[in-house]
Amino acid sequence: MVVLLRSRAVLREGAGGGGKRIVLKPKSDLLPLLSTAAKSLLNKKSDGVKPQSNNKTSIVSTAKETPSVQTSMEPQTTVVHNATDGIKGSTESCNTTTEDEDLKVRKQEIIKITEQLIEAINNGDFEAYTKICDPGLTSFEPEALGNLVEGMDFHKFYFENLLSKNSKPIHTTILNPHVHVIGEDAACIAYIRLTQYIDGQGRPRTTQSEETRVWHRRDGKWLNVHYHCSGAPAAPLQ
Structure with missing residues (x-):
């Protein structure tokens, strides 16, 4: 797209150029430039998408890790089973109450x-x-x-x-x-x-x-x- 805009600018400049003749290259000569520009744009878009995909992956991996952390903490609640001895105190077994x-x-x-x-x-x-x-x-x-x-x-x-x-x-x-x-x-x-x-x-x-x-x-x-x-x-x- 950048190449096409520049070619149009050349045409306008040539139209008001005081009788100067501007010779334009055939369209076939522009095809390689267009192809190169298109490839560069695609490469830039693909490069811009990768960080987004990485972010999504990191979010998903974090979401997967969160349940594992909660699961590892669950066995700590088993300490409450000491209440079967008749103790009615706090669930924090480390703190001894009166x-x-x-x-x-x-x-x-x-x-x-x-x-x-x-x-x-x-x-x-x-x-x-x-x-x-x-x-x-x-x-x-x-x-x-x-x-x-x-x-x-x-x-x-x-x-x-x-x-x-x-x-x-x-x-x-x-x-x-x-x-x-x-x-x-x-x-x-x-x-x-x-x-x-x-x-x-x-x-x-x-x-x-x-x-x-x-x-x-x-x-x-x-x-x-x-x-x-x-x-x-x-x-x-x-």
Whole structure:
């Protein structure tokens, strides 16, 4: 197009040139120039399109990378699953709140009182046992043969005829205690209990039971109101 405009300018100049004759080249001579100019224009257009295509590609690649970043961050939300322990604090687990600390203290109280109860059983101390348990304690345990037992008389039999007369050492290990705090005055603890003792032939034995205890606080004192035991008898009967 630039060549055509220049050729027209030559024609106009020749028209008012005071009798001068201007000889123009045949159109066939202009074809190579037109072809060259057209190619140069096409090349410039193609060069101008490339950056746009690159920009589009970069935008698309960025859009593809964004979901990957979000996906990599998703596993961080799994930290909220710590709330299954009963913690109702902030989702930012790094920040310890006062509520979290109070909850931890109460959980430790439940674990500690459970240890004291089992220690009373191992020592055959029925009086200490009754101070920790509710008088209407209900329980499912192997000694009851699948029946629901209520009250303290059933347990008293084993204290008087077995546990209090045992002179051999008994050692108990509580494995993986898990505490559910239910409001201000109730809690539940589940754990695995390993009991080591010496049998009648002087051989060391170990029994395992899976236990759950429900605790209720009355007048500032925790009492065991329900007990469930699966597995071997809690008391070493051999």
